[in-house]
Amino acid sequence: MAATAPRLAVWKFASCDGCQLSLLDLEDDLLAVAGAVEIASFPEASRAVGPGPYDVSLVEGSITTPHDAERIQDIRRNSRILVAIGSCATAGGIQALRNFHAVKDFVSLVYAHPTYIDTLATSTPISEHVKVDHELHGCPINKRQLLELLNATLNGRKPVISPHPVCTECKRKGIVCVMVAQDLVCMGPVTHAGCGALCPRYQRGCFGCYGPSDAPNTAAFASSLDFHGLPPEASVRLFRSFAAGAPEFRDQSLAIEESAKRSTSSKAGH
Amino acid sequence: MVPLGVGDLAVMRPDELSGLLAAIQGRGYTLLGPTVRDAAIVYGEIAGADDLPIGWTDEQSPGSYRLTKRSVGTFFGYAVGPHSWKATFHRPELTLWQAERQENGGFTIHEPVPQTARVALIGVRACELAAIRIQDRVLLEGPFADPHYAARRRDVFVVAVNCTEPGATCFCASLGTGPSVGSGFDLALTEVVTDTEHFFVAEIGSSQGAEVLGEWPVDRASRSQIAEATARTQAAADRMGRSVDARDVKEVLARNLENPRWQETADRCLGCTNCTQVCPTCFCTAVHDLTDLSGRTATRVRQWDSCFTRSFSYVHGGSVRRSGMSRYRQWLTHKLSYWADEFGSLGCVGCGRCITWCPKGIDLTEEIAAIRALDQR
Ligand code: SF4
Numbered sequence: 240m241a242a243t244a245p246r247l248a249v250w251k252f253a254s255c256d257g258c259q260l261s262l263l264d265l266e267d268d269l270l271a272v273a274g275a276v277e278i279a280s281f282p283e284a285s286r287a288v289g290p291g292p293y294d295v296s297l298v299e300g301s302i303t304t305p306h307d308a309e310r311i312q313d314i315r316r317n318s319r320i321l322v323a324i325g326s327c328a329t330a331g332g333i334q335a336l337r338n339f340h341a342v343k344d345f346v347s348l349v350y351a352h353p354t355y356i357d358t359l360a361t362s363t364p365i366s367e368h369v370k371v372d373h374e375l376h377g378c379p380i381n382k383r384q385l386l387e388l389l390n391a392t393l394n395g396r397k398p399v400i401s402p403h404p405v406c407t408e409c410k411r412k413g414i415v416c417v418m419v420a421q422d423l424v425c426m427g428p429v430t431h432a433g434c435g436a437l438c439p440r441y442q443r444g445c446f447g448c449y450g451p452s453d454a455p456n457t458a459a460f461a462s463s464l465d466f467h468g469l470p471p472e473a474s475v476r477l478f479r480s481f482a483a484g485a486p487e488f489r490d491q492s493l494a495i496e497e498s499a500k501r502s503t504s505s506k507a508g509h
Numbered sequence: 510m511v512p513l514g515v516g517d518l519a520v521m522r523p524d525e526l527s528g529l530l531a532a533i534q535g536r537g538y539t540l541l542g543p544t545v546r547d548a549a550i551v552y553g554e555i556a557g558a559d560d561l562p563i564g565w566t567d568e569q570s571p572g573s574y575r576l577t578k579r580s581v582g583t584f585f586g587y588a589v590g591p592h593s594w595k596a597t598f599h600r601p602e603l604t605l606w607q608a609e610r611q612e613n614g615g616f617t618i619h620e621p622v623p624q625t626a627r628v629a630l631i632g633v634r635a636c637e638l639a640a641i642r643i644q645d646r647v648l649l650e651g652p653f654a655d656p657h658y659a660a661r662r663r664d665v666f667v668v669a670v671n672c673t674e675p676g677a678t679c680f681c682a683s684l685g686t687g688p689s690v691g692s693g694f695d696l697a698l699t700e701v702v703t704d705t706e707h708f709f710v711a712e713i714g715s716s717q718g719a720e721v722l723g724e725w726p727v728d729r730a731s732r733s734q735i736a737e738a739t740a741r742t743q744a745a746a747d748r749m750g751r752s753v754d755a756r757d758v759k760e761v762l763a764r765n766l767e768n769p770r771w772q773e774t775a776d777r778c779l780g781c782t783n784c785t786q787v788c789p790t791c792f793c794t795a796v797h798d799l800t801d802l803s804g805r806t807a808t809r810v811r812q813w814d815s816c817f818t819r820s821f822s823y824v825h826g827g828s829v830r831r832s833g834m835s836r837y838r839q840w841l842t843h844k845l846s847y848w849a850d851e852f853g854s855l856g857c858v859g860c861g862r863c864i865t866w867c868p869k870g871i872d873l874t875e876e877i878a879a880i881r882a883l884d885q886r
């Protein structure tokens with residue numbers, strides 16, 4: 240390792256650690272990464288936390304507590320480049336389902352002593368709290384994309400990470416569209432690429448874990464779901480999974496609920 | 510018996526198809542052909558006639574494709590599927606070159622040698638031959654020929670098939686690109702199944718085709734066999750599900766750039782890019798520069814791209830086609846209007862793939878009809 244190697248730090252907020260593990264998962268490339276940077280902090284690998292400042296901070300997880308909301312400010316101040324990794328850090332994660340409900344109701348159901356729990360009403364992405372330089376989507380992130388991001392950052396270039404829909408990956412790989420050929424529900428047309436079309440490759444519909452693609456037409460997609468006979472509750476659930484808090488998916492799920500409510504009340508009126 | 514030559518018609522029994530494919534393989538060609546995989550008839554490497562979709566067919570409609578079994582054991586009783594031969598010649602992903610940093614601060618460039626693929630395409634339809642001709646015009650015959658495409662196109666044996674089972678989304682007849690093949694093949698087969706017989710009429714399109722067929726004794730097709738074959742392709746032309754009036758479609762689209770239909774369609778369009786990627790003539794790509802971790806090596810790669818993405822029209826300051834409306838309009842006007850100004854033909858061969866494989870079932874023949882109905886002359 241060169242004396243001037245850039246210092247890399249990995250941080251965890253509300254998350255499952257799966258994205259951090261993608262770093263360890265780099266296997267052969269991990270040695271090259273370890274040779275190119277000084278790993279100053281990486282809780283998944285070592286408890287020692289080196290002092291800042293850091294050249295690159297990888298931030299996993301969403302902000303769900305007042306304490307975390309302060310901690311991320313600190314990390315931002317100490318980081319030259321801050322990268323949010325994974326659906327939690329970029330969209331609030333599955334825990335953003337709380338954003339659609341009153342969190343204190345859950346707390347009193349789950350915990351014997353709710354007063355010990357100090358939590359925020361919402362789960363929010365890192366970008367709602369501090370400036371984020373790059374985002375890596377996915378639950379978990381794809382290790383090739385992580386490597387590309389580190390690589391681009393270390394070389395001072397723009398990472399090659401396409402915001403196109405998953406369908407572009409299906410087509411380049413020659414995967415037969417599961418929606419057209421098997422009538423499976425697939426979120427691919429509105430979902431950010433990067434996974435290599437993992438689900439369609441195994442004859443499953445994409446469930447949208449990467450969150451919205453660039454300029455998705457979620458309304459047109461939702462009307463297809465309706466057309467294919469999916470009940471509104473099921474359509475809402477599709478938009479409300481790992482990227483429930485991403486604005487395009489959140490707004491579409493609310494719009495489906497709203498229009499379902501309107502149609503029931505108009506039916507009730509007859 | 511006088512040996513068969515170019516233009517002659519022979520007759521083959523179904524069990525001779527294996528021998529024919531083996532003879533082609535024997536000349537060093539890798540066989541690529543239709544085969545059943547993942548609930549569809551796709552193109553892939555096949556070992557022989559047994560890998561063909563024997564007894565399978567497809568039911569197609571806008572946004573829907575269903576693989577179904579037929580009661581007869583036909584080899585070519587289906588229309589085109591999700592794949593096209595485009596992927597064979599115009600690769601979805603390709604490394605263009607690599608640059609390596611030198612100690613003295615300069616760099617050296619390594620260009621991969623364009624790979625020739627000695628492939629035999631089995632079961633190429635008329636619309637697909639037309640599409641290959643269009644891509645040749647674009648990628649080979651312009652001022653800057655693509656060396657990778659050129660290399661992959663160089664050594665190809667084509668066994669074409671005349672369509673007898675058009676798909677419901679096909680409209681080649683109205684564009685004059687099918688359903689019977691005209692030229693550009695080594696052999697062209699018409700599969701005939703009657704109550705009592707199953708045979709192929711094989712037209713010889715090249716001396717190589719004649720040589721392959723001459724490896725075992727084949728008979729000339731009789732007058733009645735030829736008539737049976739011709740009747741079937743004629744019937745396919747008459748049964749085609751859709752059509753486009755090709756006479757003035759170029760002008761109609763060109764004068765309707767502000768037609769209200771564009772916005773209506775854009776409201777339905779997902780911008781998912783599927784139409785462009787399944788289209789056998791769409792050729793657009795994006796290039797990306799990658800590095801290795803140390804920054805010593807840079808690699809330029811090329812990938813299929815689509816005018817349905819915003820980044821496609823990105824220039825300094827942003828994207829030119831910001832709205833879904835402008836992107837949908839770009840696709841249709843390019844394919845069926847100003848392609849003619851650039852390359853001397855329409856950019857559509859009527860294969861119907863973009864209709865079947867659009868998850869929203871947006872049908873360009875219907876779009877053109879709707880624009881005509883509101884023609885802003
Ligand atoms: S399977 Fe899903 S992601 Fe793939 S092309 Fe079809 S809709 Fe798109």
Ligand code: SF4
Pocket residue numbers: 784787788789790791844856857858859860861862863864873
């Ligand atoms: S535009 Fe559609 S019908 Fe025409 S060649 Fe392309 S995919 Fe086929």
Ligand code: SF4
Pocket residue numbers: 777778779780781782783784785817866867868869870871
């Ligand atoms: S396939 Fe259909 S929905 Fe997708 S971009 Fe093309 S026209 Fe739009």
